Amino acid sequence: MPLALPRLLLACLVAVVAAPAPAYASPGGGRPYVRGTETVPVYDYADAVRESVWVQTSDDADEDGSPDRVAVDLVRPRTGPGVKVPVIMDASPYYACCGRGNEGELKEYDENGVITKAPLFYDNYFVPRGYAFAAVDLTGTNRSTGCEDVGGPHEVAGAEAVIDWLNGRAPAFAADGSPVSAAGWTTGKVGMIGKSWDGSIANGVAATGVPGLETIVPISAISSWYDYMRYNGSLRASGYPNYLQSVVSDRIAQCAAVTESLAHDSADETGDYNGFWRARDYRPAASKVRASVFVVHGVNDLNVTTNQFARWWDELADAGVPRKIWLHQTGHVDPFDVRRGAWVDTLHRWFDRWLQGLRNGVEREPRATVETAPGTFTEARDWPLPGTRPVTVRLGSGTAAYTDASLTEDRAVADPAADVPGRLALRYGPLTAPLRISGSPSVRLRVRVDRPTTQLTARLVDYGTATRVQYDRGEGVRTLDTESCWGESTAADDACYFDVAERVVTTDHAVLTRGWQDAAHHVSLRFTTPLRADRWYWITVPVDAYDATVPAGHTLGLILTQSDPEFTEAPNTGATVNVDLARSTLTLPVTGRASLKPSSAAPHTRNGLTAESRSRHQLPHR
Known part of the structure; x- marks a missing residue:
């Protein structure tokens, strides 16, 4: 595990440490970034290819007469001829409005619109190890067109289209509208990862069964948006879908039909589970999931409550999906900020297994890791614990x-x-x-x-x-x-x-x-x-x-x-x-x-009755 150092000293060290020289494959191909059963850093991150493409979807959610296009910012190793790499993908609505990670990082671009900074450590760590990283703006957010429909079919289809493009099944375009050639640099194998909304869309895309999606890592993620905004018929907050849309999208004016649907089809007045919510419930399609799933959740998460992972986990188990779970005692928190060294190591091995095909045995290890007391983690064969x-x-x-x-x-x-x-x-x-x-x-x-x-x-x-x-x-x-x-x-x-x-x-x-x-x-x-x-x-x-x-x-x-x-x-x-x-x-x-x-029993009851008291109703925290 890296040593903890003051920021100024660490910045100096980063500036003087030499980056590894670029590595190229032999004319016959191969993977120079693989050593035994793990990937190792052989590519120069500073020399990585940084580019943006807009993948065309089959939707026209904003009804402007043109198919919607989803913006994809890529950071990939400069591999040389004959070497192809898989893709780690984080599809998010937060890249421009709210940031990612504990430090709220946003995407940053140069004067030509080329990405210079992708939030989180995924590109910094994995690109030198023979992975590409794709930071995808969900439909209707940041540089994507279309309409943000809050966990609905439009944003799932947009993220799915990116996987289709990486596998030669969808077109993509440059910023000037010119066609972009197929992504010949990739194996087509994709792993989706993300916390909260990002991880929720990973669940939704996996539930489509799209070929090429090999694994997902949903962190503090939603599997049913009804259960996120309704607690068994009780309203969590009125107007919640529209509120979330307004936070992440600046395309409300172009998306009147979608915005109207969020307001009325969500049925605040009844709290009923209807077709609107069925379209945002990924659990019934668990049998379509082809990807392995690594679930991470805090047992004290009051934002995305624990039934979200537990019911999804049960459905995946019934479908025989290869899976792994980490549970910790904090709230709505990324494991990078709970158990950093062990998390990065485990995530590395998970991606090596499912995206690189390296037989490192991670899938044969105990399926569940549970924090049983502050800072104390135990492993078990499954979750709920065997014998429960x-x-x-x-x-x-x-x-x-x-x-x-x-x-x-x-x-x-x-x-x-x-x-x-x-x-x-x-x-x-x-x-x-x-x-x-x-x-x-x-x-x-x-x-x-x-x-x-x-x-x-x-x-x-x-x-x-x-x-x-x-x-x-x-x-x-x-x-x-x-x-x-x-x-x-x-x-x-x-x-x-x-x-x-x-x-x-x-x-x-x-x-x-x-x-x-x-x-x-x-x-x-x-x-x-x-x-x-x-x-x-x-x-x-x-x-x-x-x-x-x-x-x-x-x-x-x-x-x-x-x-x-x-x-x-x-x-x-x-x-x-x-x-x-x-x-x-x-x-x-x-x-x-x-x-x-x-x-x-209830010691305060008298003759089966209690005194009535009243307090002012307050809105929940969003």
Whole structure:
């Protein structure tokens, strides 16, 4: 691992270290950048070919009478005759508006429009090792034409078209509109990578089954945009698709039809799952995936919640897709900023295996790497952990009720023995043995509600003192004043990045995971079924996937509330929810022994009723 050095000293070192001389193949071809079962840096990064092309798609999303064109900025080694290289591709909407990585890097160009700086370390590290890097502007963003449709068919088709061009199946053009010859310098093998929106489109393109896409590395990525903007029928934020479009695209005026669809077809008024959302749900097409998949996610990611990777992972497993997973305890964070040295090494070996065909054995290693405590990573044969089984426990005895109070999370999960109107607090413990949770919990409620609907919110809480990642501040990481370098640099694009460390704190409790369900969507997410006040209903609240160990001596809490002003826009309906504790259950995916018995029902309830309180509804953070 490179040593951490002050920025000024490191910049001097970068300036004086000689770059490797260009390497060329023998007349018969070959790969001079391969040594045994790994690629090695033999090409001069400063001498790399830097060029831009515009790949033509089959879409005309802006309805201007011409096919849309997607801008592709390429950095590739100057290989010489007979040598072809695969492509690492990051298709993103953020190259001009918001930046990539912890330092918010943007694309930069020279006076002729040729790229001089590509964000992140991928080009600096991999181009000298016999890879090309393609930084693709998603449809309707930066230098691409067309319309940004927020995870929809247009932007997926645009990224897919780039893979088609790299394999001779689509045309491309220069900035002046002249045709560009086929990409004869590439093998046609492509690996897509990216965090958040970038990784989401990698999932979407993989779900098309496009030939040539050999692997994807989705980091903190979406697999269903409905589940990103709707929590089982509950609205996360009104107008969210249009908000995201406006952030990343300056082509709103040219894209009236798409913008109108984002506003109306997304059905804010109902929260229903419809055709608009089906077109942005990649999971049903998992059987089409031909690429291997390396999933990375933070178990405390409150932006792209963990059900996004967990449900996609399950679908890929059912389809027999070669796969690997890394889970860490921070939030919406790139593994480059969690475990940098191990990440770069593992990613290098992954790309060598699937893009270069080098038999380095990475696919035979343990499939799962999980951070079990701050800075402590363990490996397992699979995820959820082998031997995980569902354990179901009842919530208590008798009945209890609570009336919507729009509690903040801090108030909702305060001392579970305290009297907090607006919640039910159930406790299991203190535990006599550690409890390992690995997978997706759920809460099955038998309820009677005196309104046509209300949101049902569930939280699992670990009550007990421990040192934990402080994921609610800076996503659980902090930037240091030292930096390390990963690859080669030029005056315009250095390979050096500030080091990052996990932010840890000792607390007496922590929310492990959460789940939300609109009660009127209990039959189907495709339509609402209003509740009758005189009837009991069975309603399941899915809880986001998690992996953690609750230590012996700690207490596991289940906190039930209704509206959740910090996470959703569900209104405070004033509903009172009666819960049949004896017939309602919590199901946990656990390994090893599990002895869970309710240690208390909701201590604040009196005669099955709670005092009603009200608080002002607030918009969630976007």
